[in-house]
Amino acid sequence: MTDTALHPFDRAVALRPVEGQPGLYEGHTSQDYWNMVGPFGGITAAILLQGALRHPQLLGSPLSLTVNYASAVVAGAFQVQATPVRTNRSTQHWLLQLLQADENGEQQITTTATLVTALRRETWSQSDLPMPQAPAAGELERMTMPGKAVAWVQQYELRAVSGALPTHWDGRGDHSRSQLWLRDAQARPLDFLSLAAMSDIFYPRIWLRRATPVPAGTVSITTYFHTDLAQLAEVGTGYLLGDARGQAFSNGFFDQSAELWSEAGELLATSNQIVYYKE
Amino acid sequence: MTDTALHPFDRAVALRPVEGQPGLYEGHTSQDYWNMVGPFGGITAAILLQGALRHPQLLGSPLSLTVNYASAVVAGAFQVQATPVRTNRSTQHWLLQLLQADENGEQQITTTATLVTALRRETWSQSDLPMPQAPAAGELERMTMPGKAVAWVQQYELRAVSGALPTHWDGRGDHSRSQLWLRDAQARPLDFLSLAAMSDIFYPRIWLRRATPVPAGTVSITTYFHTDLAQLAEVGTGYLLGDARGQAFSNGFFDQSAELWSEAGELLATSNQIVYYKE
Numbered sequence: 001m002t003d004t005a006l007h008p009f010d011r012a013v014a015l016r017p018v019e020g021q022p023g024l025y026e027g028h029t030s031q032d033y034w035n036m037v038g039p040f041g042g043i044t045a046a047i048l049l050q051g052a053l054r055h056p057q058l059l060g061s062p063l064s065l066t067v068n069y070a071s072a073v074v075a076g077a078f079q080v081q082a083t084p085v086r087t088n089r090s091t092q093h094w095l096l097q098l099l100q101a102d103e104n105g106e107q108q109i110t111t112t113a114t115l116v117t118a119l120r121r122e123t124w125s126q127s128d129l130p131m132p133q134a135p136a137a138g139e140l141e142r143m144t145m146p147g148k149a150v151a152w153v154q155q156y157e158l159r160a161v162s163g164a165l166p167t168h169w170d171g172r173g174d175h176s177r178s179q180l181w182l183r184d185a186q187a188r189p190l191d192f193l194s195l196a197a198m199s200d201i202f203y204p205r206i207w208l209r210r211a212t213p214v215p216a217g218t219v220s221i222t223t224y225f226h227t228d229l230a231q232l233a234e235v236g237t238g239y240l241l242g243d244a245r246g247q248a249f250s251n252g253f254f255d256q257s258a259e260l261w262s263e264a265g266e267l268l269a270t271s272n273q274i275v276y277y278k279e
Numbered sequence: 280m281t282d283t284a285l286h287p288f289d290r291a292v293a294l295r296p297v298e299g300q301p302g303l304y305e306g307h308t309s310q311d312y313w314n315m316v317g318p319f320g321g322i323t324a325a326i327l328l329q330g331a332l333r334h335p336q337l338l339g340s341p342l343s344l345t346v347n348y349a350s351a352v353v354a355g356a357f358q359v360q361a362t363p364v365r366t367n368r369s370t371q372h373w374l375l376q377l378l379q380a381d382e383n384g385e386q387q388i389t390t391t392a393t394l395v396t397a398l399r400r401e402t403w404s405q406s407d408l409p410m411p412q413a414p415a416a417g418e419l420e421r422m423t424m425p426g427k428a429v430a431w432v433q434q435y436e437l438r439a440v441s442g443a444l445p446t447h448w449d450g451r452g453d454h455s456r457s458q459l460w461l462r463d464a465q466a467r468p469l470d471f472l473s474l475a476a477m478s479d480i481f482y483p484r485i486w487l488r489r490a491t492p493v494p495a496g497t498v499s500i501t502t503y504f505h506t507d508l509a510q511l512a513e514v515g516t517g518y519l520l521g522d523a524r525g526q527a528f529s530n531g532f533f534d535q536s537a538e539l540w541s542e543a544g545e546l547l548a549t550s551n552q553i554v555y556y557k558e
Binding site: 063064066068070071085086088090091093095109110112113114116118120121122123124125126127128129175176209210219220222224226227228245246247248249250251252253255257267270272274276277278279 | 342343345347349350364365367369370372374388389391392393395397399400401402403404405406407408454455488489498499501503505506507524525526527528529530531532534536546549551553555556557558
């Protein structure tokens with residue numbers, strides 16, 4: 001688990017199958033993707049997805065992933081249980097769980113997820129969400145984070161087109177939209193795992209909307225994948241353009257939606273999440 | 280299960296607890312909400328939600344519901360299993376399953392779902408999705424469906440502002456957006472169950488986008504609830520304004536997003552789904 005020849009992302013999502021128990025894996029949290037009080041939600045999503053992608057019964061590729069952050073994941077060992085509950089001709093439905101031992105050594109569920117994988121066939125296709133106009137990534141400065149920035153943010157190269165973190169937390173926010181170029185800070189070809197993680201890269205929209213850093217955390221995220229292995233291979237280590245905005249902020253919870261395009265303008269993923277906030 | 284004094288919706292979502300097995304219920308499909316080859320997806324979502332709402336350990340009210348349509352539900356009896364997998368101070372995480380007996384009498388999972396319920400506290404609140412301008416419902420004609428229309432559609436009063444079903448299936452569609460007023464055809468005060476069902480009321484966007492009625496069906500739907508019991512009571516039997524559009528149509532699957540507002544302009548729910556389509 002500490003093979004330094006591996007990319008930090010691959011170390012973070014590494015799973016070791018438990019012999020004789022199909023779909024059960026062991027893993028360990030990574031400090032490289034640590035958030036304030038637990039792992040970056042995106043890395044947890046990728047770890048759960050990995051449980052299905054490594055399963056010998058896997059059919060097709062990821063279509064829809066919902067991850068529910070039921071309780072805090074603590075630093076240390078965890079288990080992933082991936083169960084294909086229904087396999088159809090062209091779709092497969094999964095239940096995924098991340099578990100950690102409590103003080104009595106009993107495994108407790110910290111995170112639940114459902115996943116649909118699918119065999120895709122060529123059909124009429126059309127994206128009605130064109131990529132927004134944006135300056136090329138190379139024309140924009142790389143975002144630098146304040147000294148106290150959380151670890152996972154350092155794993156990404158982010159170049160904001162608009163909606164960077166507020167520089168004045170003066171409570172005067174008037175919108176919640178961010179557009180930014182992003183990719184792994186240490187080059188790594190895009191795959192479904194990193195795409196799942198990157199779908200959660202947009203900091204809580206309420207910070208921007210209110211220019212106030214209230215406590216906030218994702219409760220549940222759903223990502224739809226609109227891509228395939230061939231297209232991901234074409235993207236390689238290129239940038240993605242991300243676009244995210246908050247929608248309804250109501251009594252402690254708000255939702256935010258996001259899209260991720262390739263530099264070539266292909267919509268790779270759409271994602272929505274519901275986020276807890278305080279005050 | 281056939282109490283004709285009940286509203287058809289209440290008959291359709293009726294569940295009978297199985298004694299001695301907490302969270303396990305028995306129910307029966309309703310012809311009133313039948314779609315082409317199975318129940319309307321929205322009624323299945325409401326039935327699963329009902330399993331949690333009737334559970335004695337329920338904390339708070341619905342926040343986020345994801346329903347995965349793993350296989351066809353057939354006419355007849357079913358079971359619902361609702362399991363609270365984690366209860367926190369202000370949120371509760373659920374696994375929900377709908378099961379039907381196969382030819383050998385063994386219960387098989389047809390539908391999986393995850394739900395988050397939450398206790399909400401008054402906080403700073405703001406909707407950044409204002410209700411679109413639309414003529415009042417009373418100024419619009421009620422949509423009439425062709426004779427072969429499926430049963431569930433008859434349970435709703437729909438008044439299209441724009442984006443009604445194509446009248447010419449000529450393959451010349453150029454957008455996928457519908458705005459419509461909607462409510463139960465037989466008056467029934469809005470609750471979380473009917474709101475969950477109504478979030479799935481928008482027919483497959485690909486029919487409108489292509490003006491071609493290709494086979495299509497929801498694979499997974501996620502609905503975020505931005506409302507509470509007091510606000511639902513205010514809506515009562517009033518209309519909701521729905522707004523929906525497709526996003527990415529790619530090799531057999533597309534996603535569509537939707538919002539539902541009260542007549543007073545309050546955003547009650549936002550919903551996304553991923554839909555299978557052929558050709």
